Amino acid sequence: MKTSNLLKGAALGALFAAGALxxxxxxxxxxxxxxxxxxGPFSGSGIPIGDGMRDYxxxxxxxxxxxxxxxxxxxxxxxxxxxxxxxxxxxxxxxxNTIVYSPWSTGATLAAIPRAxxxxxxxxxxxxxxxxxxxxxxxxxxFIPPFTYWDGASxxxxxxxxxxxxxxKLKGKKLGLIHLDAPFGKEPIPVLENLAKKYGFELKLYxxxxxxxxxxxxxxxxxxxxxxxxxxxxxxxxxxxTAVKEAAKNNFPMNKFVGVWWAGGDDDARAGGDQxxxxxxxxxxxxxxxxxxxxxxxxxxxxxxKSTTPKEKVxxxxxxxxxxxxxxxVEGIRNAQKLTGKKVIxxxxxxxxxxxxxxxxxxxxxxxxxGFVTPTTISCTDHSGHSKMFxxxxxxxxxxxxxxxxxxxxxxxxxxxxxxxxxxxxxxGNWPKRTEPCEKSS
Amino acid sequence: xxxxxxxxxxxxxxxxxxxxxxxxAAIVVALAIGVRLDTSxxxxxIFVDPFQQMVQAPDLLVxxxxxxxxxxxxxxxxxxxFVLIFKASGVFNFAQGIMVVFAALTLVGxxxxxxxxxxxxxxxxxxxxxxxxxxxxxxxxxLVNQPDIILFMATFGITYFLIGFGExxxxxxxxxxxxxxxxxxxxxxxxxxxxxxxSLQKIDIAAALIASLxxxxxxxxxxxxxxxxxxxxxxxSHKAALSVGISLNQIWVIVWFTAGIVALITGIMWGARSxxxxxxxxxxxxxxxxLILGGFTSIPGAIVGGLIIGIGEKLGEFYWGPLVGGGIxxxxxxxxxxxxLLFRPQGLFGDKIIERI
Numbered sequence: 001m002k003t004s005n006l007l008k009g010a011a012l013g014a015l016f017a018a019g020a021l022x023x024x025x026x027x028x029x030x031x032x033x034x035x036x037x038x039x040g041p042f043s044g045s046g047i048p049i050g051d052g053m054r055d056y057x058x059x060x061x062x063x064x065x066x067x068x069x070x071x072x073x074x075x076x077x078x079x080x081x082x083x084x085x086x087x088x089x090x091x092x093x094x095x096x097n098t099i100v101y102s103p104w105s106t107g108a109t110l111a112a113i114p115r116a117x118x119x120x121x122x123x124x125x126x127x128x129x130x131x132x133x134x135x136x137x138x139x140x141x142x143f144i145p146p147f148t149y150w151d152g153a154s155x156x157x158x159x160x161x162x163x164x165x166x167x168x169k170l171k172g173k174k175l176g177l178i179h180l181d182a183p184f185g186k187e188p189i190p191v192l193e194n195l196a197k198k199y200g201f202e203l204k205l206y207x208x209x210x211x212x213x214x215x216x217x218x219x220x221x222x223x224x225x226x227x228x229x230x231x232x233x234x235x236x237x238x239x240x241x242t243a244v245k246e247a248a249k250n251n252f253p254m255n256k257f258v259g260v261w262w263a264g265g266d267d268d269a270r271a272g273g274d275q276x277x278x279x280x281x282x283x284x285x286x287x288x289x290x291x292x293x294x295x296x297x298x299x300x301x302x303x304x305x306k307s308t309t310p311k312e313k314v315x316x317x318x319x320x321x322x323x324x325x326x327x328x329x330v331e332g333i334r335n336a337q338k339l340t341g342k343k344v345i346x347x348x349x350x351x352x353x354x355x356x357x358x359x360x361x362x363x364x365x366x367x368x369x370x371g372f373v374t375p376t377t378i379s380c381t382d383h384s385g386h387s388k389m390f391x392x393x394x395x396x397x398x399x400x401x402x403x404x405x406x407x408x409x410x411x412x413x414x415x416x417x418x419x420x421x422x423x424x425x426x427x428x429g430n431w432p433k434r435t436e437p438c439e440k441s442s
Numbered sequence: 443x444x445x446x447x448x449x450x451x452x453x454x455x456x457x458x459x460x461x462x463x464x465x466x467a468a469i470v471v472a473l474a475i476g477v478r479l480d481t482s483x484x485x486x487x488i489f490v491d492p493f494q495q496m497v498q499a500p501d502l503l504v505x506x507x508x509x510x511x512x513x514x515x516x517x518x519x520x521x522x523x524f525v526l527i528f529k530a531s532g533v534f535n536f537a538q539g540i541m542v543v544f545a546a547l548t549l550v551g552x553x554x555x556x557x558x559x560x561x562x563x564x565x566x567x568x569x570x571x572x573x574x575x576x577x578x579x580x581x582x583x584x585l586v587n588q589p590d591i592i593l594f595m596a597t598f599g600i601t602y603f604l605i606g607f608g609e610x611x612x613x614x615x616x617x618x619x620x621x622x623x624x625x626x627x628x629x630x631x632x633x634x635x636x637x638x639x640x641s642l643q644k645i646d647i648a649a650a651l652i653a654s655l656x657x658x659x660x661x662x663x664x665x666x667x668x669x670x671x672x673x674x675x676x677x678x679s680h681k682a683a684l685s686v687g688i689s690l691n692q693i694w695v696i697v698w699f700t701a702g703i704v705a706l707i708t709g710i711m712w713g714a715r716s717x718x719x720x721x722x723x724x725x726x727x728x729x730x731x732x733l734i735l736g737g738f739t740s741i742p743g744a745i746v747g748g749l750i751i752g753i754g755e756k757l758g759e760f761y762w763g764p765l766v767g768g769g770i771x772x773x774x775x776x777x778x779x780x781x782x783l784l785f786r787p788q789g790l791f792g793d794k795i796i797e798r799i
Contacts, residue, residue: 218771219768249641
């Protein structure tokens with residue numbers, strides 16, 4: 001009995017040792033930890049983005065043998081969109097020397113920001129997270145390309161004005177913000193309040209508690225009572241399909257209902273059936289598999305059975321956002337290699353790589369995404385880029401681009417970012433002063 | 443002697459003076475919050491304006507009450523699942539929520555595999571029965587005679603097992619409920635009444651009807667059948683029931699299977715109103731305030747409690763929610779339950795708590 005237990009233990013030990021040794025033995029690789037939530041109430045949004053990230057990195061490893069010959073070891077840490085678990089994931093990522101931390105939730109980003117500035121690990125929170133972290137002077141370790149929630153909110157206001165026939169027509173109108181009652185959902189409120197004051201429209205808030213994501217009946221009654229002219233949906237996970245269904249049920253005009261980019265998943269809109277036609281969402285990545293890089297994902301990953309995603313889901317809106325996020329990581333590594341002359345970079349090199357990332361239309365074309373995603377430039381002071389986005393529309397089966405690329409109201413957003421960043425570091429007290437030098441190119 | 447034995451345990455809340463004090467304190471707190479919100483006419487906003495709104499726009503009031511009624515009936519149905527198990531085994535079944543998700547996922551999953559809709563319902567019922575038998579064999583039977591808290595913790599285990607098992611089988615993606623295939627109605631009935639429009643979703647009407655029928659059937663089943671009597675005997679005393687030849691194991695399978703049926707119906711109805719995902723588990727926990735309010739052992743309590751919570755939270759959110767920025771629904775349910783507890787610690791219809799000394 002005892003011997004058999006001992007044997008079992010030894011076998012198990014050997015198994016673990018083998019697992020631990022495998023990545024260590026691989027030559028020339030960098031480790032990248034990505035938070036994922038393939039389980040829990042937010043899995044509907046978490047699965048496609050996770051698949052997109054994984055597949056792009058697998059494609060780079062398969063097609064090019066990694067970034068300049070350096071394999072990217074991609075590992076997911078399951079958070080279930082739970083901030084507490086994300087901190088465990090952060091510690092794990094740190095102990096494994098991740099080159100960049102990818103929180104995939106605004107709550108997780110907020111929890112990681114103070115830690116990362118001490119541990120010197122760059123955080124890449126792509127189009128989510130703390131909007132004021134776009135201020136690179138105060139947040140040298142956080143990156144939030146291609147834009148922040150505040151940029152998104154300002155584009156929503158611009159869109160509303162365009163529909164009404166000019167910024168001056170905003171006066172006296174009503175904009176409703178239906179949002180998840182969590183750090184993510186509350187992010188756009190300050191900028192919307194500012195813009196409401198400036199342009200004279202009224203802002204109405206409709207918070208949805210996480211426990212009531214699928215129970216929005218009374219909230220939509222309030223919307224029916226208040227009759228907002230436009231609705232902006234800062235929702236995520238199971239909240240979105242329910243909101244779209246409720247909008248249809250309450251006869252809210254779909255063309256006046258616009259979701260933030262995270263409320264623009266295919267499953268979100270599909271839930272509303274035929275009545276969801278015309279539902280809109282902000283975006284910066286075109287859906288579909290037309291881009292050469294997407295074709296390579298199909299060729300090198302999906303068709304070879306190396307993906308966990310069903311083929312028909314490749315190219316859906318959220319999947320392509322995952323691809324974009326992974327592309328930022330890969331291009332960050334490439335840039336860091338160029339700057340440092342090293343092949344295997346570390347977290348501090350990665351920070352430099354991200355800080356001087358310049359994804360021009362030409363560069364995007366080279367990597368097979370030209371015309372499909374927004375170009376963006378990150379600099380020492382501007383960690384976001386405040387890039388262009390567009391309004392996309394659900395046609396009943398897929399998301400299509402409507403209208404032109406729109407620039408955010410940078411003049412409105414940027415001062416707010418800088419003043420809020422100052423508030424943040426004052427409140428934090430003892431915030432480490434930036435000592436990292438800026439790159440010459442940025 | 444007998445006097446002393448049956449006297450209720452002395453409770454702090456029993457004293458009318460304390461109750462009065464608490465009410466006054468609550469009003470003062472409410473006023474203090476109110477004053478902070480709006481100095482000019484807070485009292486008006488709390489005590490007058492909502493009622494004025496109700497009178498001015500009765501259509502919205504009817505609509506709100508209707509929404510509350512539908513949620514209330516569904517809460518009642520979920521709460522019933524809890525009550526049955528609590529009565530039979532003295533356990534608060536934490537796994538009820540995930541059983542809703544599991545049943546709905548099984549149904550939709552089977553349909554996606556090409557099984558016709560109604561056959562899928564029957565197979566799902568079979569799966570829920572198998573689950574009930576398995577739980578009885580693997581979890582409950584070895585724990586007979588253990589303290590209730592052990593059984594309660596075991597239901598946590600069942601929850602985590604079902605989450606993992608469900609995810610492994612069906613994945614974490616949200617799925618569409620096959621409402622159309624089950625001939626559940628679509629669209630709405632618009633009523634022009636009281637100078638406004640009241641729109642009743644057909645799926646909500648169906649949900650309210652089916653849930654009410656289900657509740658009535660269950661109540662009748664456990665009131666008038668032999669098994670129902672056996673269940674009530676088990677609820678009174680496991681040992682006494684065993685001594686007159688009632689099979690505890692059989693009763694447990696029956697109540698867990700019944701809870702499984704309730705879970706499936708809830709899953710179909712709630713799934714059709716939003717979608718089928720693991721987030722539905724949270725909705726089932728809405729039954730908790732209902733149970734606190736109605737009493738853990740009472741079927742009428744579950745029904746009345748469900749309606750009070752459902753209607754109360756919708757009215758509260760709609761008329762008073764804007765005063766504090768909205769989103770109060772999730773805690774308001776507990777607040778209402780707490781209010782009732784102050785006066786009836788055992789719940790509306792719960793068994794009177796008698797401590798013998």
